[in-house]
Amino acid sequence: APCGPRRRNNAVHPLWKDPASSPGGTRPSPINIRWRDSVYDPRLQPLSVSYDAASCLHVWNTGYLLQVEFDDSTDWSGISGGPLENPYRLKQFHFHWGAVDEWGSEHTVEDHAYPAELHLVHWNAVKYQNYREAATGEHGLAVIGVFLKDSRAALGPFQPSCLLPTCRDYWTYPGSLTTPPLSESVTWIIYKKPIEVAQDQLAAFRTLLFSALGEKEEAMVNNYRPLQPLMKRKVRSSFQ
Numbered sequence: 001a002p003c004g005p006r007r008r009n010n011a012v013h014p015l016w017k018d019p020a021s022s023p024g025g026t027r028p029s030p031i032n033i034r035w036r037d038s039v040y041d042p043r044l045q046p047l048s049v050s051y052d053a054a055s056c057l058h059v060w061n062t063g064y065l066l067q068v069e070f071d072d073s074t075d076w077s078g079i080s081g082g083p084l085e086n087p088y089r090l091k092q093f094h095f096h097w098g099a100v101d102e103w104g105s106e107h108t109v110e111d112h113a114y115p116a117e118l119h120l121v122h123w124n125a126v127k128y129q130n131y132r133e134a135a136t137g138e139h140g141l142a143v144i145g146v147f148l149k150d151s152r153a154a155l156g157p158f159q160p161s162c163l164l165p166t167c168r169d170y171w172t173y174p175g176s177l178t179t180p181p182l183s184e185s186v187t188w189i190i191y192k193k194p195i196e197v198a199q200d201q202l203a204a205f206r207t208l209l210f211s212a213l214g215e216k217e218e219a220m221v222n223n224y225r226p227l228q229p230l231m232k233r234k235v236r237s238s239f240q
């Protein structure tokens, strides 16, 4: 049996095969979050989140993951407070998932991986004119990470508010995009509690394809970046 936890296969997705894809970064994402590395920061405010489903535009397969785009031309949907010095506007959310329930999330907590992870991507509309400028700039992006776990109980109809856990405890650390251009422009905010999704929702993710029409079919699974070193960073928690 392969050494170490079987939870992650070793084949790195071609997306990161190119050696240039990891320049001398000092703050790469994702990371393993360890309680003993994190420090409670009483100055951290609660994160205020306000999403208007009406600003949702369309959902698409980016060729790497499933992504839902939002109209970011006004402040309809966004976040403020928490570790953020400005309000940030919601641009898109997307998911990362595994081939099986044992792995799939990008971040892990005490080496535990979840079956999937939701990323809600916001940009600093005070400091930047548009998302593309913010994506590569200092304090450009704030990404909320929400772990997904398989629910045993049957769930009701989908409510956008159900994308966030009821418990709003979070960790926050300075990191990067986890897909090219891997820009080190992200303030990560990771909720401690997962949300529950039905098994058929996870199964539905796994029916998507990496491959385009006419190409050999390749299931879209394991679309997460391998864990990166913490380096000289502190992970702060909003809870004790």
Ligand SMILES: NS(=O)(=O)c1ccc2oc(NC(=O)c3ccccc3)nc2c1
Binding pocket: 119, 121, 135, 143, 176, 177, 178, 179, 180, 181, 182
């Ligand atoms: N998984 S993640 O860290 O939340 C995250 C969040 C947002 C991201 O945007 C991009 N790429 C571009 O915007 C892009 C722009 C132009 C050309 C190619 C890529 N990768 C991202 C990863």
Ligand SMILES: [Zn+2]
Binding pocket: 094, 095, 096, 119, 178
């Ligand atoms: Zn992501």
